Amino acid sequence: MDVLLKLSIVLIAGMIGGRIASYFKLPNVSGYLVAGLFLGPSFSSFISAQDSNAFSAISELALAVIAFSIGSEFIIKYMLKLGKKIVIITLAEVVGAIFIVFTVMYYIFNQPFAFSIVIASMSAATAPAATLLVIQQFKADGPLTKTILPVVALDDVFGIMAFGIAMSLARLSEGDSERTFLEMASEPVIEIVGSLILGCILGVILVTLVKRIKKKDNVQIIALAFIGLATGLSTVLGLSPLLTNILMGTTLVNLKKNSKRVFDAVDNFVPSVYVLFFTLAGASLDLSILATVGIMGVCYVIARATGKYLGAYLGAKAVKAEKTVTNYLGLALLPQGGISIGLSVIVRQQLPQYAVAITTIIMFSILIYEVSGPIFAKIAIDKAGEIGGACNEEETSHVEDKAIA
Numbered sequence: 001m002d003v004l005l006k007l008s009i010v011l012i013a014g015m016i017g018g019r020i021a022s023y024f025k026l027p028n029v030s031g032y033l034v035a036g037l038f039l040g041p042s043f044s045s046f047i048s049a050q051d052s053n054a055f056s057a058i059s060e061l062a063l064a065v066i067a068f069s070i071g072s073e074f075i076i077k078y079m080l081k082l083g084k085k086i087v088i089i090t091l092a093e094v095v096g097a098i099f100i101v102f103t104v105m106y107y108i109f110n111q112p113f114a115f116s117i118v119i120a121s122m123s124a125a126t127a128p129a130a131t132l133l134v135i136q137q138f139k140a141d142g143p144l145t146k147t148i149l150p151v152v153a154l155d156d157v158f159g160i161m162a163f164g165i166a167m168s169l170a171r172l173s174e175g176d177s178e179r180t181f182l183e184m185a186s187e188p189v190i191e192i193v194g195s196l197i198l199g200c201i202l203g204v205i206l207v208t209l210v211k212r213i214k215k216k217d218n219v220q221i222i223a224l225a226f227i228g229l230a231t232g233l234s235t236v237l238g239l240s241p242l243l244t245n246i247l248m249g250t251t252l253v254n255l256k257k258n259s260k261r262v263f264d265a266v267d268n269f270v271p272s273v274y275v276l277f278f279t280l281a282g283a284s285l286d287l288s289i290l291a292t293v294g295i296m297g298v299c300y301v302i303a304r305a306t307g308k309y310l311g312a313y314l315g316a317k318a319v320k321a322e323k324t325v326t327n328y329l330g331l332a333l334l335p336q337g338g339i340s341i342g343l344s345v346i347v348r349q350q351l352p353q354y355a356v357a358i359t360t361i362i363m364f365s366i367l368i369y370e371v372s373g374p375i376f377a378k379i380a381i382d383k384a385g386e387i388g389g390a391c392n393e394e395e396t397s398h399v400e401d402k403a404i405a
Contacts, residue, residue, distance in 0.1 A: 006051065011272060013039055014279030027134045027374035029278050034371065036282020047283035055280050060241070062277035064231040065270050066129045067242045068223075070153045071199075071249020072263050078146075086147070089315035089325075090154040093333060096311020097123040097304050098162060104303040109296050114170035115354045121166035122343050122362060123304040125159030127335040128152045130370065133274060134377045142386035143322040148332050148377075151312075153246050155333070157192060160240060163343050164189070170351060195234060195243035202230050202244070203251025210252075210262055220265035227266070285367045293364040300361050301368050308333045324384035331380035335373030336366050 017035025018028035039046045102120035105111045131152055135145055164187055206226045213219050230248050234241040253259045309330030316326040340362050348355040381387055 003054070006047070007055070007276065010036070010039060010047065010279050010283070011275055014275040017279070018275065027130075027378045028137055029130050029133045029374045030371060032275055032278035033282035033285075033374075036279040037285055037287070037371075039279070040283035040285060042285065042287035047280065049284075052280060052284045055276075058273060058276050058280065060231055061228070062270070062273050063129065064227045064241055064245045065224075065266060065273065066132055067153075067245035068227050068230075068249040068266065069132060069263060070128055070149050071246040071251075072253045072259070074150060074153070074246075074250040074253065076254050085319040085321060086150045086154060088319050089147070089312060089321065089329070090151045090158060092315025092318070093151070093308050093311035093330065094124045094155050094158045094162065096309075096314070097307035100307035100310075101300060101303045104299055105296075108299070111296075112354075113173050114351065115358065117166045117173075118163075118170050118347060118351065118354065119300070119358050119361060121159070121162040122340050122358070123300070123307065123336075123365075124162050125156050125336070125340060125343075126152045126308075126333045127340075127370070127373070128156070129274075129277070130335040130374045131332055131377050133278075134374050135381065138378065138381060138387045140381040140386045140388070142324070142381075142384060144324045144328055144332070144381060144384040145386050147321070147325050147329060151329070152333065156242060160192060160243075161189070164191075167347075167350060174351070174353075191239055192243060194237065195239040195241075196247050198233060198237070198239060199230065199244040199247025200251050202226055202233075203248040204255065206248065206262075207252055207255045210256060216261070216265055219262055220269055223262050223266050224269060281370065285363070285370070287367070289360060289364050289367065293360055297361045297364040301365050304336070304365065305334055324386075328380040328384050331383075332377040334369050334376050336362075336369040340366060 013035045014032045017031035017033075019031070021028055021031025021034070036047070038044060041048070098120045101123045102116050105119060106113065106116035128149070131148060134140075135148070206223070209222055210219060213222060226248065227245060230244045231241040233239075234244040249263075252262060256262070312330035312333060313326060316329055321329075344355075344359045344362050347358050351358075
């Protein structure tokens with residue numbers, strides 16, 4: 001079938017799924033994912049595995065734009081106030097997830113050390129896409145919302161570092177003596193530092209160009225071009241497109257006073273891309289995996305959720321964060337997606353003996369968390385009383401502007 005015809009049907013199905021989810025007061029993204037599930041191999045097989053691979057550029061673009069948008073939350077004057085708290089909370093929830101998953105796999109299921117440490121490290125990263133869309137859909141704002149996005153972005157950094165160290169330990173435990181621990185452990189550090197440097201350089205160039213552009217359409221074009229450039233260069237150089245785009249967005253928001261017009265210009269372009277991305281993500285999930293994952297897969301899902309929640313709770317408690325952050329942050333950190341899939345590819349290359357078992361459990365986890373994660377994120381911001389908070393902030397700002405005038 002023609003590619004454009006398939007994409008059009010996917011777009012329509014996703015839109016309908018989003019509308020149905022909205023009717024039941026659920027996040028739109030859950031509707032997109034479920035609609036995709038019906039288009040995938042679990043039901044109609046309208047979207048095949050080959051189709052999912054062919055449409056991978058859409059996923060790359062969507063993730064890059066999401067990362068760029070998350071960068072806008074790292075405003076230095078706010079981060080100086082929250083920076084230490086954010087780092088401690090993030091470190092606590094990452095360590096919590098890794099510790100509990102490792103304990104369950106190694107001590108309860110008696111899995112080899114290499115298997116246990118690698119799959120535990122893969123539990124650390126949170127998929128930012130679903131959480132960001134839930135926040136945007138419900139126009140959430142407040143202490144919890146302001147904490148979620150920096151934590152989600154930073155836990156990807158910690159997650160990549162943890163995975164790199166875990167892979168080094170796993171390969172050493174399996175008798176891989178060709179390279180030293182220091183050589184293998186340095187790889188994630190090089191990846192992270194390189195991504196941050198590249199993102200900063202591209203951000204400075206983008207700021208310089210945008211200052212000279214007045215027309216809104218041209219701002220959108222140059223911003224999207226740089227998002228693509230950051231993603232492509234990162235891939236070629238073996239860096240992280242996610243981190244590069246986050247830092248490019250961070251550089252922009254801190255160096256340009258009216259950076260909002262750039263982020264708004266990008267946001268005006270991407271709604272259809274988001275619908276395609278999540279609907280195709282749903283289509284890539286296969287329910288048949290439920291028959292093979294077994295009790296260990298179920299326990300992995302429970303252990304990861306427990307570790308994330310308890311870690312976030314204890315971290316927030318330690319830094320004396322607001323009560324809403326302490327009680328509900330963990331619920332917003334459950335989605336798992338793109339980064340874990342990417343790490344699975346590395347496992348297949350470097351630890352093939354455990355690749356099938358690890359990939360099966362991770363894909364099962366993604367299936368559960370991508371559908372339920374947005375719902376828990378919505379519950380979190382609802383319980384925190386932050387739904388519609390952005391609207392109230394805009395109204396207050398508008399009233400203040402009129403008063404000044």
